Amino acid sequence: MVSWDSEALRRPATAYAQTLAAIFSGRPYHPRNDNLMIQFDPTYNYGDSDLINDKNLAYWKFGELIKTLVTMTCNADKQIEIMGAGIVTDDMAEDFYSYYTLSFKELLDCGLLTEISNQKLKELNDFFDDRNGSKDPDFWDDLQLATNKDWQIVRAKASEILTMLNMDNLELEFDRTEKYETTAQGQKLIMQTTKSRLRRKNSC
Numbered sequence: 001m002v003s004w005d006s007e008a009l010r011r012p013a014t015a016y017a018q019t020l021a022a023i024f025s026g027r028p029y030h031p032r033n034d035n036l037m038i039q040f041d042p043t044y045n046y047g048d049s050d051l052i053n054d055k056n057l058a059y060w061k062f063g064e065l066i067k068t069l070v071t072m073t074c075n076a077d078k079q080i081e082i083m084g085a086g087i088v089t090d091d092m093a094e095d096f097y098s099y100y101t102l103s104f105k106e107l108l109d110c111g112l113l114t115e116i117s118n119q120k121l122k123e124l125n126d127f128f129d130d131r132n133g134s135k136d137p138d139f140w141d142d143l144q145l146a147t148n149k150d151w152q153i154v155r156a157k158a159s160e161i162l163t164m165l166n167m168d169n170l171e172l173e174f175d176r177t178e179k180y181e182t183t184a185q186g187q188k189l190i191m192q193t194t195k196s197r198l199r200r201k202n203s204c
Contacts, residue, residue, distance in 0.1 A: 043197070044063075045197060047060050050103070054127060059112070061099050061106065062099075064167070066165070068095040068100075069162050070098055070152055070167075071172060072158035073162065076145040080142070082174060084192050085175060087142060087152075088145060089139065089141070090140060097125075097128075103122065104122075110159065116164070117165055120157070120164060126156045131150065136150070171198070172196055172197070172199075173199055174194050181193075
């Protein structure tokens, strides 16, 4: 006798079909983030929404996490271009810390992460933690961003996570404004503002 899953009736047709197939075959069904694309739009700027609302805040943090992961998948030159002034390795790791390490419970509660995707993100978090501070100074050297084998591992891990989240069809675009002041040594950058957004690949 088949035991019907009432929750499955509220899933998208594709996920529902997968559930039925699993029931009749006896195979376990591990849902991906199929519902995520219905609720969360990665191209929408949730920063423009009411961030006092817990759900809006979680969606904004998740969008920033996706931006961080997309940046991590890029080659060194593109990463430097995206991150701008500062220490690129530190800044990427700090963004990941802000939008995953400090926020993963909110993302789980809102259904933006599954236990499986959260585990993969935790592995990336641990990878950074194992190299934190003076443990591996070469890892934090921007001059080695293109050649350090551990950053190749980061790129691969970030890419795997984006695929798991169904977010591997995204790219980052940004606008940047800079302010300089004139000193005895010439022009000095005193302020840099970057506004980034996600878009689907090959979109105009």
